[in-house]
Amino acid sequence: MSIPQSGGGPIERHEQLAEYLANGCKPKEDWRIGTEHEKFGYCKDTLRPLPYDGPRSIKAMLEGLQHRFGWAPVLEGDNIIGLKKDGANVSLEPGGQLELSGAPLETIHQTCDEVNSHLREVKEIADEIGVGFIGLGAAPIWSHEEMPVMPKGRYALMTDYMDRVGTHGKQMMYRTCTVQVNLDFSSEADMVQKLRVALALQPVATALFANSPFFDGKPNGHKSWRSRIWRDLDASRTGMLPWVFEDGMGFERWVEWVLDVPMYFVYRDGKYINALGQSFRDFLKGQLPALPGETPTLSDWADHLTTVFPEARIKQFIEMRGADGGPWRRLCALPAFWVGLTYDQSALDAAWDLVKGWDAETREALRVAASEQGLHANVNGIKMLDLAREVVAISESGLKARAKPGAGGLVPDETHFLSALKDSLDSGKTPADELLEHYHGDWGGDLTKIYKPYSY
Template identity: 85%
Template sequence: MSIPQTGGGPVTSATALAEYLAEGCKPRTDWRIGTEHEKFGYCHDTLNPLPYDGPRSIRAMLEGLRDGFGWTPVLEGDNIIGLEKDGANVSLEPGGQLELSGAPLMSIHETCDEVNSHLREVKQVADTIGAGFIGLGAAPIWSHEKMPVMPKGRYRLMTDYMGRVGTHGTQMMYRTCTVQVNLDFASEPDMVQKLRVALALQPVATALFANSPFFDGKPNGLKSWRSRIWRDLDPARTGMLPFVFEDGFGFEAWVDYALDVPMYFVYRDGRYINALGQSFRDFLKGQLPALPGEVPTLSDWADHLTTIFPEARLKKFIEMRGADGGPWRRLCALPAFWVGLTYDQSALDAAWDVGKSWDAETREEWRVAAAKDGLQAKVGGQSMLDIAREVLAIAQSGLKARAIPGAGGLVADETHFLNALQESVETGRVPADELLEHYHGDWNGDLTRIYDAYNY
C-alpha cells in the first residue's frame, strides 16, 4: 500500500478533482510502465513471518537495503517504514509483506532489470540475517494470529474498520500479495477504453497468475484465494465497477464514485487522523467531523484514491490489480501482458472486442470462476482457456508492434516476457496447479516444503 502523498493546495470542488485526474493524460511518447510486487518474508529456521523489530526482521531488511544499496529511508515517527531511490520505493504491507513500487520506465526490458536488481538486493540482505522471501498470492500456512503488525498508523485504522464492513478484510491486509502494473493514457477517451479493457479482462489475468491455492495450512478449494478474499472485503470500495461501462463515463464519473467511497484517514504532520466512514464530499465543504472547518488538499485526494480497491483503479494512471504474487519470471510477465494489450491501438481495439459484449453479470461471473478454477473456468459455454489463448495472442501482437529491442539489440522485442504465460495456455496449467500437484504428490501434504521450493 501507498506511502503518504505530498503536494497540492486546497481544493473545494469536484471539478478540480477531475482536473487532477486529467493531468495524467500524456502523449504516447511519454507513456511509462510502473511495476509493483509484494512478497512474504520469513525466518529460515522457524518458517515464521519476519517480525518488524529484531536482528532478523523487516526493520533489519530495510536498514540493510539502506546501508548496502543507497536507499533513502522513509520514516513514520522513529520507525523506518519504507525506502526511496531513483523514482522507485520500497514499502510495507500491514503484515510485513515487502513491496517494490518500481520507477516509471520505458520498456519491459527496463522493468525486468529493475525487478531482478531488487530481488538480488533483497536476497543478499536476507541471506545475512537468516531470512528468505517467497512469491505467493496468499500466505499458505500462517494464521492471522501469527502475522506481525507493521508500525504504520494507516494500518491501525484500517484493521479496526475492516472488521465492520466485510469478512475478509484483515486477510487481505495481512496475508496476501499481488503483482500489478501501472499504465498511462493519452486522453479521456483513451482512459475510458483502457479502463474498460482492464476491468473486463482482469479475470483473465487472475486465471493466468492464480497462485494461492493454500490457506491456513491446507488447500482452500480455489486457484486464487487472494482473488476470493477481495469479493468479501468492503463492497463500497471493491469490485468490477459496472458504471465504468455506462455511456458518458469519464473523469467526472470516477470522481463522483470516489467521493462516495468512505474515508479512512487524513494525514497531517506525520500522523494519521481517524476519519473512518466519513465523507470526502463533506470534506470539500469544510464539514469533515475529523477536521471541522478544514478543506482538503490535492494530496488528501491522492491519499483517498489509494484507499479504493477495485479490480482496476484510476489515479493519474491505471492500475491493473487482479494478479496473485508469484515466481520471479511472472513478475515480468504481468506488465508484458498488459502493455501488450493496451499500448498499441490495434491490440487495444482487439482486446476490447473480446469482452465488449459481456454485461455486468457476465463480467462478475468470470471474476468468480477465474478465482475458483483458473484456466479451467467456464461461463456461458465459453472457456477461460480459449479466451486466455486469444488475449495472449493479442498481447504478443501488441508487443511486436511496439518493437522495442533489448539486450543491446540482441532481442528484437518484448514478447519473450510472455513465455511463462504461453506455457500456461499450452498446458492449461497455472502456478496454482503446479503447487497442488506438489502438495498431493512429492510433498505428501507437507506445506512447509513450499518455502525451499519457491524461495526467491
C-alpha cells in the same frame, strides 16, 4: 499500499478533482510502465513470518538495503517504514510483506532488470540474516494471529475498520501478495477504453497468475484465494464497477464514485487522523467531523483515491490489480501482458472487440470462476483457457508492434516476457495447479516443503 501523497494545494473548485485525474494524460511517447510486486519474508529456521524489529526482521532488511545499496529511508515517527531511490520505492504491507514499487520505465526489458536488481539486493541482505522471501498470492500456513503488525498509522485504522464492512479484509491486509502494473493514458477517451478492457479482462489475469491455492495450512478450494478475499472485503470500494461500461463514463464519473466511498483517514503532520466512515463530500464543505472547519487539499484527494480497491483503479494512471504475487518469471510477465494489450492501439481495439458484448453478469461470473477454477473456468460457454489464449495472442501482437528492443538490440521486442504465460496455456496449468500437484504428490501434504523451491 500507498505512501502519503504530497504537493497538492487547496481544493477551491469541484472541477479540480477531475482535473487532478486528467493531469495524468500523456502523449504516447511519454507512456511509462510502473511495476509493483509484494513478497512474504520468513525466518529460514522456523518458517515463521518476520517481525518488524529484531536481528531477523523487516527493520533489519530495510536498514540493510539502506546502508548497503544507497536507498534513502522513509520514516513514520521514529520507525523506518520504507525506502526510496531513483524513482522507485520499497514499502511495507500491513503484515510485513515487502513491496517494490518500481520507477516509471520505458520498456519491459528495463522493468525486468529492475526486478532482478531488487531481488538480488533483497537476497544478499536476507541470506546474511537467515531470512527468505517467497512469491505467493496468499500465505499458505500462517494464521492471522501469527502475523506481525507494521508500525504504520494507516494500517491501524484500516484494521479496526475492516471487520465492520466485510469478512475478509484483514486476510487481504496481512496475508496476501500481488503483482501489479501501472500504465498511462493519453486522453479521457483513451482512459475509458483502457479501463473497460482492464476490468473486463482482469479475470484472465487472475486465472493466468493464480498462485494461492493454500490458506491456514491446507487447500482452500480456490486457485486464487487472494482473488476470493477481495469479493468479501468492502463492497463500497471493490469490485468490477459495472457503471464504467455505461454511457457518460469519464473522469468526472470516477470522481463521483470515489466521493461516495467512505473515508479512512486524513494525513496531517506525519500522523493519520481517524476519519473512518466519514464523507469526503462533507470534507469539501468544511464539515468533516475529524477536522471541523477545515477543507481538503489535493494531497488529501490523492490520499483518498488510494483507498478504493476495484479490480482496476484510476489515479493519474491505471493500476491493473487482479494478479497473485508469484515467481520471478511472472513478475515480468504481468507488465508484458498488459502493456501488449493497452499500449498498441490495434491490440487495444482487438481486446475491446473481444469483450464489448459482455454484460455485467458475465464479467462478474468470469471473476468468480477465475478465482475458483483458474484456467479451467467455463462461464456461459466462455472457456477461460480459450479466452486466455486469444488474449495472450493479442498481447503478443501488441508487443511485436511496439518493437521495443532489448539486450543492446539483440532482442527485437518484448514478446519473450510472455513465455511463462504461454507455458501455462500449453500445459493448461497455472502456478496454483503445479502447487497442488506437489501437495498431493511428492510433498505428501506437508506444506512446509513449499518454502525452499518457491523462494526467490
